[in-house]
Every structure is written in structure tokens, then in C-alpha cells.
Amino acid sequence: xxxxxxxxxxxxxxxxxxxxxxxxxxxxxxxxxxxxxxxxxxxxxxxxxxxxxxxxxxxxxxxxxxxxxxxxxxxxxxxxxxxxxxxxxxxxxxxxxxxxxxxxxxxxxxxxxxxxxxxxxxxxxxxxxxxxxxxxxxxxxxxxxxxxxxxxxxxxxxxxxxxxxxxxxxxxxxxxxxxxxxxxxxxxxxxxxxxxxxxxxxxxxxxxxxxxxxxxxxxxxxxxxxxxxxxxxxxxxxxxxxxxxxxxxxxxxxxxxxxxxxxxxxxxxxxxxxxxxxxxxxxxxxxxxxxxxxxxxxxxxxxxxxxxxxxxxxxxxxxxxxxxxxxx
Amino acid sequence: xxxxxxxxxxxxxxxxxxxxxxxxxxxxxxxxxxxxxxxxxxxxxxxxxxxxxxxxxxxxxxxxxxxxxxxxxxxxxxxxxxxxxxxxxxxxxxxxxxxxxxxxxxxxxxxxxxxxxxxxxxxxxxxxxxxxxxxxxxxxxxxxxxxxxxxxxxxxxxxxxxxxxxxxxxxxxxxxxxxxxxxxxxxxxxxxxxxxxxxxxxxxxxxxxxxxxxxxxxxxxxxxxxxxxxxxxxxxxxxxxxxxxxxxxxxxxxxxxxxxxxxxxxxxxxxxxxxxxxxxxxxxxxxxxxxxxxxxxxxxxxxxxxxxxxxxxxxxxxxxxxxxxxxx
Numbered sequence: 001x002x003x004x005x006x007x008x009x010x011x012x013x014x015x016x017x018x019x020x021x022x023x024x025x026x027x028x029x030x031x032x033x034x035x036x037x038x039x040x041x042x043x044x045x046x047x048x049x050x051x052x053x054x055x056x057x058x059x060x061x062x063x064x065x066x067x068x069x070x071x072x073x074x075x076x077x078x079x080x081x082x083x084x085x086x087x088x089x090x091x092x093x094x095x096x097x098x099x100x101x102x103x104x105x106x107x108x109x110x111x112x113x114x115x116x117x118x119x120x121x122x123x124x125x126x127x128x129x130x131x132x133x134x135x136x137x138x139x140x141x142x143x144x145x146x147x148x149x150x151x152x153x154x155x156x157x158x159x160x161x162x163x164x165x166x167x168x169x170x171x172x173x174x175x176x177x178x179x180x181x182x183x184x185x186x187x188x189x190x191x192x193x194x195x196x197x198x199x200x201x202x203x204x205x206x207x208x209x210x211x212x213x214x215x216x217x218x219x220x221x222x223x224x225x226x227x228x229x230x231x232x233x234x235x236x237x238x239x240x241x242x243x244x245x246x247x248x249x250x251x252x253x254x255x256x257x258x259x260x261x262x263x264x265x266x267x268x269x270x271x272x273x274x275x276x277x278x279x280x281x282x283x284x285x286x287x288x289x290x291x292x293x294x295x296x297x298x299x300x301x302x303x304x305x306x307x308x309x310x311x312x313x314x315x316x317x318x319x320x321x322x323x324x325x326x327x328x
Numbered sequence: 329x330x331x332x333x334x335x336x337x338x339x340x341x342x343x344x345x346x347x348x349x350x351x352x353x354x355x356x357x358x359x360x361x362x363x364x365x366x367x368x369x370x371x372x373x374x375x376x377x378x379x380x381x382x383x384x385x386x387x388x389x390x391x392x393x394x395x396x397x398x399x400x401x402x403x404x405x406x407x408x409x410x411x412x413x414x415x416x417x418x419x420x421x422x423x424x425x426x427x428x429x430x431x432x433x434x435x436x437x438x439x440x441x442x443x444x445x446x447x448x449x450x451x452x453x454x455x456x457x458x459x460x461x462x463x464x465x466x467x468x469x470x471x472x473x474x475x476x477x478x479x480x481x482x483x484x485x486x487x488x489x490x491x492x493x494x495x496x497x498x499x500x501x502x503x504x505x506x507x508x509x510x511x512x513x514x515x516x517x518x519x520x521x522x523x524x525x526x527x528x529x530x531x532x533x534x535x536x537x538x539x540x541x542x543x544x545x546x547x548x549x550x551x552x553x554x555x556x557x558x559x560x561x562x563x564x565x566x567x568x569x570x571x572x573x574x575x576x577x578x579x580x581x582x583x584x585x586x587x588x589x590x591x592x593x594x595x596x597x598x599x600x601x602x603x604x605x606x607x608x609x610x611x612x613x614x615x616x617x618x619x620x621x622x623x624x625x626x627x628x629x630x631x632x633x634x635x636x637x638x639x640x641x642x643x644x645x646x647x648x649x650x651x652x653x654x655x656x
Contacts, residue, residue, distance in 0.1 A: 028374070034481055035411040035545055036378035036471070046356070047375055050364035051420045051456050051468065058458065083363040092379045094422065094466045128379045130386065134461050138422045140379065140468040143364070153362055217363055 013103065014129060018110045019093075022117060022124035026090075029125055037126040039090055041144050048086040048143035048150070052076040056098075056135040066105050068198040069137065070112035077141035078120060078202035079218040079273040085151035085210030086143030088120055093127035094138040101135060120204070149210040154232035156215040156278035160304040162230075162237055163287065165203040166274040166297050167247040168223055169266035170196035176261060183260055185253050193250075202273045205298075209277075209290050216277035222268040224310060224318075227276050236307035239318065245301065278304055341431065342457060346438045347421075350445060350452035354418075357453055365454040367418055369472050376414040376471035376478070380404040384426075384463040394433050396526040397465065398440035405469040406448060406530035407546040407601040413479035413538030414471030416448055421455035422466040429463060448532070477538040482560040484543040484606035488632040490558075490565055491615065493531045494602040494625050495575040496551055497594035498524035504589060511588055513581050521578075530601045533626075537605075537618050544605035550596040552638060552646075555604050564635035567646065573629065606632055 015032055023029040028038040041047055054076065056062055060069050081088050097106075117123060125142070174197025177183055177190050185193075206216050219226045223245065231237055246254075246266060254261050279287055284300070291298035305311075310318045343360055351357040356366040369375055382404065384390055388397050409416055425434075445451060453470070502525025505511055505518050513521075534544050547554045551573065555565055574582075574594060582589050607615055612628070619626035633639075638646045 030480065035408040036376050036414065038374040038376050038412075038473070038475075038478060040374055043371070046366040046368055047470075048364050048366050049420060049453050049468075049470075051422055051454065053422050053424060053456050053458050053466075055424065055458055055460050058460075080363040084366075086364065092377060092468055094379055094381050096381060096383065096464055125377050126379065128381050128466070130381050130383055132383050132386075132462055132464060134464075136424055136460060136464055138381075138456070138466050140377075140420055142375075142377075145366070147366075150366060152358065 011129060014106060018106050019124065019127070021114055022110060024117065024123035026123050029123070032126055039125060039142055041089065044146055045144040046147055046150065048081055048084050048145050049140065050077055050080040050084070050143070051138065051140045052080065053136055053138040062100060062135070064198065066109035067112040070109050070116065071199045073137050073139050074113065074116045074120070075200040075202045075273050076220065077139050078204065079220065081141055081143035082202055082204045082206035083151065083216045083218040083275060084143065084145065085149045085206050085213065085216070086145040087204070087207040088122035089142050089144050090123050090125045091139050091141045092125050095127065095129045096132035096134070096136040097129065098132055098135050145207070145210070151206060151210055151213055151216045153215055153217045153229045154234075156230055156235065156304050157280070158235060158304055158306055159281065160214055160278040161281055161284065161300050162227070162239070162276065162278055162302045162304060164245060164274060164276050164299050164301050165205050166272065167250065168219065168245045168272050168274060169250050169269070170247070171200060171271040172266050172269040173250060173253065173261065174198065175271070180260065183253075183257050185257075189249070189253065197271065200271060200273050203275050203296060205275055205291070205294065205296050206277070208294055209287060212279050212283040212287050212290070213277045214279055216275055219272055219274050219276055220270040222270045223276065224267055226270070227310060230276065230278060231308070231310070233308060236305050236309050236311060237302055238305045238311045238313065238315065239302035240313050245299070339457060342434060346434050347452065347455070349442055350438060352445070352451035354451050357451070360454055367453060367470055369417065372474055373472040374475055374478065376409055376412050376473050377468065378405055378408040378412070378471070379466065379468045380408065381464055381466040390428060390463070392526065394437035395440040398437050398444065399527045401465050401467050402441065402444045402448070403528040403530045403601050404548065405467050406532065407548065409469055409471035410530055410532045410534035411479065411544045411546040411603060412471065412473065413477045413534050413541065413544070414473040415532070415535040416450035417470050417472050418451050418453045419467050419469045420453050423455065423457045424460035424462070424464040425457065426460055426463050473535070473538070479534060479538055479541055479544045481543055481545045481557045482562075484558055484563065484632050485608070486563060486632055486634055487609065488542055488606040489609055489612065489628050490555070490567070490604065490606055490630045490632060492573055492602060492604050492627050492629050493533050494600065495578065496547065496573045496600050496602060497578050497597070498575070499528060499599040500594050500597040501578060501581065501589065502526065503599070508588065511581075511585050513585075517577070517581065525599065528599060528601050531603050531624060533603055533619070533622065533624050534605070536622055537615060540607050540611040540615050540618075541605045542607055544603055547600055547602050547604055548598040550598045551604065552595055554598070555638060558604065558606060559636070559638070561636060564633050565630055565638045566633045566641065566643070567630040567638065568641050573627070
């Protein structure tokens with residue numbers, strides 16, 4: 001597919017020097033010289049489609065490293081594919097570039113895309129470059145999954161376990177450190193959490209465990225809101241404990257920075273790109289084994305029960321749905 | 329796939345009141361309640377993918393009717409699918425909305441999308457809504473074509489006819505009328521040409537005639553530049569005449585507005601969304617018949633010859649490639 005830019009000279013440079021390497025020489029891309037591209041999947045696979053944009057001053061800041069912007073663009077989309085039980089195949093890019101973006105920025109941005117493409121095994125199908133006052137980067141990602149393996153948000157059953165991948169809050173603490181220097185923690189920890197915010201990695205557990213999962217979504221709008229999508233106003237969740245969603249190290253940092261960070265804030269923040277999913281109890285061993293095999297931390301955090309809302313293990317309401325109208 | 333907006337209330341309204349009708353109740357959309365969607369094509373079809381964005385102040389102006397913005401977004405993308413020999417199936421929308429956009433604007437915009445979806449037979453798979461300082465609308469369109477019917481820009485042969493669909497310049501004159509009130513023409517003509525600019529319709533001839541076409545592209549960067557993509561620096565074009573690319577009525581208007589519009593300007597302007605394509609001479613009858621059947625005006629404007637550049641019928645250089653570096 002062609003890539004357009006008002007300034008044709010820049011377009012040529014961008015395509016030939018920076019973007020062509022991202023096609024991985026796949027036939028359907030026509031080397032970015034055609035009006036469109038084509039996508040070929042093996043028989044019996046459905047094309048899973050997701051799209052997400054990131055915008056300057058909302059999802060990232062101009063001074064963020066271009067590598068971070070590439071990570072975020074890829075991560076938000078791969079995380080959605082994973083929540084659908086799908087592995088990535090290809091993507092298209094819509095770059096709305098402003099005057100601040102130079103070749104050096106684009107070089108660093110595309111080199112990181114190249115690295116992420118190698119890591120997660122997908123290629124660039126084509127795209128569109130335009131000029132804009134505001135830097136906006138959109139991507140359409142294409143994944144593949146067999147129809148029977150496609151996951152939905154709202155197919156859980158009473159009695160299902162509720163699971164969560166990884167730890168929550170690492171990205172939130174990184175954001176707080178970058179925007180509030182008064183948080184007390186070691187330099188090593190500061191570096192670790194800043195990197196969790198700047199270079200998020202999607203949890204691709206959905207695509208390898210889809211046969212055991214009844215419902216899944218990625219945590220992109222905050223833990224409670226995303227769990228609520230699974231409950232879908234039809235069933236309730238009983239959580240064993242909520243603090244073990246957060247790593248021990250982060251809990252220690254919270255207790256020395258009590259006025260600045262709270263667990264509630266962390267659970268309303270979404271940029272960890274972990275998954276929350278439900279599964280029949282009988283699959284506990286298989287799920288735990290898949291987690292070990294793929295080096296993914298898994299925590300069984302509770303169960304789906306009759307009713308509406310989110311409860312703790314003494315059946316006190318943690319959140320009732322009426323106060324969570326703004327999550328859809 | 330989910331549709332996100334920072335202001336969740338607006339998101340709900342936008343999805344439930346305005347966008348859901350665009351899903352045409354197709355199963356793979358999950359009613360826009362999942363993290364992604366899936367696309368299903370009949371066996372033996374490839375998924376053709378194209379993407380194009382339109383941005384306020386570049387591709388349209390805030391005061392343009394929302395129906396016009398919908399037309400442009402659909403047209404730029406369908407035109408690319410047609411140039412690949414493909415019919416549309418579905419699309420995703422990335423809406424970066426600014427504060428000026430209200431429900432009324434979105435209602436008119438989505439009603440026109442609905443109408444265009446019915447007309448060209450495609451549905452909305454999902455999308456992403458975000459807030460931005462600048463109104464930017466991106467779409468990824470998915471078409472279908474059998475591998476043997478996929479068209480390329482650069483597979484023409486010496487001796488092939490060069491064809492063009494429709495008339496060029498209608499959109500350009502409309503733009504000139506809207507931005508320069510001093511052009512002399514009747515009110516009826518003014519209305520007609522303004523509508524050609526505001527409500528462009530793609531020429532879908534590529535998808536019905538792909539078996540006869542050797543190379544095609546849509547005219548989106550200007551006639552010479554787009555013809556040059558087909559020539560690909562390897563062959564030349566000899567044009568019979570160039571003024572019959574333009575309707576008789578438009579030629580009359582040009583001759584009474586000589587200082588304000590020129591044929592050269594028209595041939596460098598691209599928003600007519602017509603196709604330029606090449607075909608073996610032996611298919612002339614079949615191509616003309618398909619044009620009549622589909623009510624599409626077709627003109628055989630010349631032939632592919634040995635050499636480089638674009639020539640008139642006396643072999644005078646109209647354009648040589650070195651002066652057209654800025655077309656890629």
C-alpha cells in the first residue's frame with residue numbers, strides 16, 4: 001500500500017530508509033509500492049483485527065524516547081490481540097507527524113519497531129504518513145486464531161476461577177516517579193519502575209492458553225473496570241485478597257510513600273497490559289503449567305459468584321457496579 | 329473491539345447511539361464489546377488491506393458538512409481497494425475528536441457512513457475513539473480478492489492501452505469555487521462542481537474489470553504523477569490527446585476563466601478518485617462493455633511504448649521523468 005506525505009521528499013526517505021526494513025520482504029506488502037497490501041492466513045484461521053491510537057500529551061510526551069513510543073503503540077495493540085486469544089501476524093501504521101519529528105526520531109522509532117516485530121513475530125503491511133500539528137500514531141493489528149479459540153470478554157460461568165497475569169502498578173509507579181520526583185525509593189528501583197512505564201510489554205498469555213480460558217480482557221482501563229467488563233452486570237466476583245495483585249517490592253514502596261501512592265489508585269490505572277481472565281477450576285493445573293512454561297506469573301485471585309459487584313473474601317462490597325457506570 | 333475515549337460517558341453515547349448501527353449486526357464485530365474483532369472471508373480470497381487518514385485543515389475544513397468528511401474518508405480508501413482489483417468488506421475507524429465535535433456532528437457523520445456502507449456493501453468492524461486537539465479520522469479498509477485478480481501498479485506491457493475512468497478536474501474546480509468566489513459560471517454548474525469536491529465517489533471499476541487489467545492505480549496525486557507510477561521508470565506513455573480527460577463543460581468553464589484555472593493545474597490535482605489503468609488491446613471490447621454495464625465512462629487515452637516519459641501523439645515530451653522526481 002502506498003505511504004503518502006505532503007512533502008514527497010520526506011516520504012521517499014521515510015519509506016526507503018526507515019520503513020522498508022519493517023516489511024520483512026513479505027510478498028503481500030508489494031514492498032510498499034502498491035495502493036494496498038494483502039494478508040494471507042493459513043486455512044481455518046480467522047483474521048483478528050484490533051486498532052489503537054496513541055497521541056502526544058495524552059499517551060506519551062514529546063520528550064519520551066522514541067523507543068518508548070514504539071513500545072506503547074505495539075503493546076496496546078498486542079495486548080488486545082492476546083485478550084482475544086490471538087497471536088500477531090501483521091500491522092498497518094498511520095503516522096500523523098508534526099514538525100518536531102525528524103529523521104533521527106523516526107530512525108530510533110522504526111528500529112525499535114523492527115526489534116519488537118522480531119520479538120513477537122509480525123511484519124508491517126503498509127501505512128499512511130501525513131502531517132499534522134499533533135503527533136498521533138495509530139496502528140491496526142492483524143492476528144490469527146481458529147474460530148473455536150477466539151476469546152470473548154463475557155463468557156464466564158459461576159464457579160470459574162479469576163486469574164491475573166503479572167503484577168499491577170509497576171507502570172503507575174513509573175509514571176508517578178517521572179512526574180513527581182519526591183517519591184522515596186532506591187535509584188535501582190526508580191529505574192526499574194520508570195522502564196515499566198516507558199517500555200511496557202504485553203502479556204501474550206491469551207494466545208497460548210485460549211483453550212482453557214472462558215473470558216478474558218486486558219487491563220487497560222484499571223483493574224476494577226476491566227474485571228467489570230467480564231462480569232458484564234450479570235455475575236459477581238469474590239476476590240481472595242487484593243494486595244497480592246501488587247508485588248511485594250511495590251507494596252514496600254507504597255508504605256514508605258503513603259501520602260503519594262495508594263493501592264486504590266493503582267487498581268484504577270491501566271497501563272500494565274496484564275490480562276484478567278476466568279477459567280473452569282478443573283484447568284488450574286494446566287493453566288499453572290502453561291504459566292511456568294512461558295515464564296508468566298499467574299495468580300488465582302478469586303471466583304465468579306452469583307450476584308452483581310466485586311466483593312472481598314468476607315463478602316464485603318469492594319465495589320458495587322452502580323459506582324462504576326463510567327466503565328463500559 | 330472496544331472503542332475508548334477518555335470521557336467514558338461520551339464514549340457510551342457514541343458507541344450505543346451512533347456507531348452500533350454501523351456493525352450491520354455482523355458476528356465478528358462482537359457488537360463492539362470485545363477487545364478486538366474478527367474478519368471472515370470465503371475460502372480462496374485474500375484480505376486486501378489499505379489505510380488512509382484525513383486531517384482537518386489539510387483534507388477538509390471544520391465548516392465542511394460532516395457528510396462530506398464521511399464521503400472523503402470512505403472514498404480515499406475504497407478508491408485504493410478498487411485500484412487493487414478488490415471489493416470492500418469491512419473497515420475500522422480511528423476517530424481523534426477535538427472539542428468542536430458534538431453529537432450532532434457525529435450523528436450526521438455516522439448517518440452518511442451508514443448510507444455509504446449500504447451503497448458499497450461493507451460494515452464497521454470496530455475502532456478506537458480518542459481526544460485530540462486536531463480532528464483526524466483514519467480508517468483501515470478490508471477488501472477481498474482472489475490472488476489472481478489482485479492488481480499491481482507496475483505490471484503493464486509495451487503496446488498496452490492506457491485507459492482512464494470518468495472525467496478529471498471536477499473536484500479541482502469545486503475546490504477553486506469554494507476558495508475563490510470570482511470564478512464565472514452558472515449557479516447550477518457551481519453547485520455541481522462543489523458537490524464533486526465535497527462528496528467524491530470512488531470509481532469501483534477495478535474490482536469488476538480486474539481480469540482484463542494489467543496495471544492500475546487511482547488518481548490521488550495528480551494524473552501525471554499517478555500515470556508515472558504505472559510507467560515505473562521502465563516504459564513510456566504516448567497520449568492521444570490530453571484535453572479529453574476533461575469534460576466538455578469543464579473545458580468551456582476553463583476558457584472563460586483562463587487566468588484562474590488551467591488544464592495543467594487540473595492534471596496535477598488528485599481528488600477525483602478516478603482510475604488510470606492499462607490493458608492488452610485485445611480486451612478493448614470487453615472493457616468498453618463492462619464500462620457500459622456499470623455506467624462508468626471509459627476513455628482509451630493512449631498506449632504504453634518503449635522509452636521513458638510521457639509524450640503527446642506527435643512524440644513531443646509532455647513530461648519527462650526527471651522533472652517528476654517528487655512523485656514516487
